[in-house]
Structures are given as C-alpha cells and as structure tokens.
Amino acid sequence: MRFSSNSPFVIVGLTRDGKRFRPSDWAERLCGVLSAFGAEKKMKYSRYVSPGQYKGEKAVFVNGQLYEIEPMAYRFVLNFAQDNDLRLIEGASPINGKDSLI
Numbered sequence: 001m002r003f004s005s006n007s008p009f010v011i012v013g014l015t016r017d018g019k020r021f022r023p024s025d026w027a028e029r030l031c032g033v034l035s036a037f038g039a040e041k042k043m044k045y046s047r048y049v050s051p052g053q054y055k056g057e058k059a060v061f062v063n064g065q066l067y068e069i070e071p072m073a074y075r076f077v078l079n080f081a082q083d084n085d086l087r088l089i090e091g092a093s094p095i096n097g098k099d100s101l102i
Helices: 026-033 065-069 071-083
Strands: 009-015 049-054 057-062 086-090
Touching: 009 026, 009 071, 026 049, 026 057, 026 071, 057 071, 065 071, 071 086
Parallel strands: none
Antiparallel strands: 009 057, 009 086, 049 057
16 A cells, blocks of 8 residues: 555554454554653653554554654554555544544
C-alpha cells in the first residue's frame, strides 16, 4: 500500500487474512520503541505514535506529522505493518467514541 507523505494512519492488529496479530502486546511494544522517559521517570509514549483500539482490535495510531519530524521513524512503523501483513487504514484517527488511545 502506498501512502502519501505525512498522512495519518492506523495499524490494525489483524492480518489481511483476518488473523489476530501476536503477541497480544504488539502495539505497546511497537510504540515503546519510539517512547521516552519523562521528568516523572515514567515511560511516555510519543504523541505521534500511540497504542489504542480500532473497532475493538489492538491498533497503533500514527500522526502524519511524524513524517515531518522524523521520516525514518514514520517509515519504520509503516514498514513494520507491511512486513507483518497488517491492515493499514489511511486517514483514520481516534476522534470518534468507538476508537480510542490507551
């Protein structure tokens, strides 16, 4: 799938065949790669890459602004999804009540 630069997207924890992606904490692990420890000495997810739920499935929400700040990180998460045959939804965001960030 080809996305335009700086498009927001969601990685859904289902393969294109409909199988649930494992391990069950994959979204937190992926987001952990781009996280940092804050002043309160707790891990804090990036505001550009966050785990959550999309239509009841584990998901990672990627803010398109990540491309402008760090294009390699944007491509890393996009390639992770493609390499693992995960569903990608361009332009989706956790704005409505059904989809949420953790």
